[in-house]
Amino acid sequence: MEHRHLIxxxxxxTPSEIIGVCEALIEAGITMIEVPLNSPDALISxxxxxxxxxxxxxxxxxxxxxxxxxxxxxxxxxxxxxSPDTNKQVIKETISLQMLxxxxxxxxxxxxxxxxxGATGLKFFPAEALGPKGIKAMTAVLPPDIPLYAVGGANxxxxxxxFDAGCAGFGLGTYLYKPGMDAAQVGERAATAVTxxxxxxxx
Numbered sequence: 773m774e775h776r777h778l779i780x781x782x783x784x785x786t787p788s789e790i791i792g793v794c795e796a797l798i799e800a801g802i803t804m805i806e807v808p809l810n811s812p813d814a815l816i817s818x819x820x821x822x823x824x825x826x827x828x829x830x831x832x833x834x835x836x837x838x839x840x841x842x843x844x845x846x847x848x849x850x851x852x853x854x855s856p857d858t859n860k861q862v863i864k865e866t867i868s869l870q871m872l873x874x875x876x877x878x879x880x881x882x883x884x885x886x887x888x889x890g891a892t893g894l895k896f897f898p899a900e901a902l903g904p905k906g907i908k909a910m911t912a913v914l915p916p917d918i919p920l921y922a923v924g925g926a927n928x929x930x931x932x933x934x935f936d937a938g939c940a941g942f943g944l945g946t947y948l949y950k951p952g953m954d955a956a957q958v959g960e961r962a963a964t965a966v967t968x969x970x971x972x973x974x975x
Contacts, residue, residue: 775803777919777941778969779854779874780962781834782817783808784951790817791824793949796959798828801966806854806943808834809841815848822849832872839865846871854895854943858882863889874921878902880910893919895943900925904937911938928968935972942969 780802785793794805807817814833822831832852833845842853842865852872855862859875866873867890876897877883883894894914896907899922907922914920922934923943931942948961 775830776801776966776969776973777804777921778802778965779804779806779921779923779941779943780948781806781808781854781923781943781945782811782949783834783945784811785817785949786812787816787820789955790821792955793958794821794825794829794831796955797948797962798825800959800962802944802948802962803829804832804852805829806832806834806852809837809845810835815844818845818848818850822851826851830872836862836866838862842866842869842871852892856897858886858889860885860889863891867892876923880913883910883914887915887918891918893921893940895921895923896939897943898924899934904930904933907934907939908937928965931968932972935974 780797807814818831830851832850834854836853836855839861846869853866854874856876858877863873863875872892874893874895875886875891876895877886896902919940921941921943922939926942927947949958
């Protein structure tokens with residue numbers, strides 16, 4: 773399945789909302805969907821979404837901090853893991869279970885530690901603190917085949933700056949979804965993000 777390098781971060785989503793919001797995201801063109809584990813009944817939401825929409829989207833988990841949580845995500849049907857930190861055990865366990873791994877990094881040392889552990893891609897977090905200039909400086913030494921995601925402060929208004937810095941994509945949290953937003957609102961914001969992404973994605 774081909775995906776844009778756009779990860780929807782649905783922090784705070786509930787099982788009763790998950791299908792409607794995921795369908796709106798898929799319709800808009802975002803097919804990588806993350807449910808952070810500190811959301812209410814996150815594993816239930818992952819299982820519901822994976823069972824219903826697994827053919828149309830890749831459903832994964834965020835804020836994954838331990839090997840035990842990696843196993844729980846896999847058992848729920850999740851197919852990728854996003855972490856806020858660079859935890860070699862989490863990365864290796866994720867890869868061993870044939871899931872994709874996107875650990876959070878902030879320094880070159882963390883980036884290389886994640887790559888050596890087998891990370892699929894790197895999540896620069898918080899991107900707004902690093903800024904495009906900070907990320908660009910690091911890309912000079914990073915392997916060009918590792919996709920880089922800006923998370924935390926990235927939105928359609930500044931996608932082009934992060935593309936210019938060497939990022940392949942973005943994790944979008946509160947821009948796309950906040951508790952209380954309905955599926956239609958999420959879909960509208962997702963469509964705006966997809967338009968900006970498609971317009972700026974480097975060929």
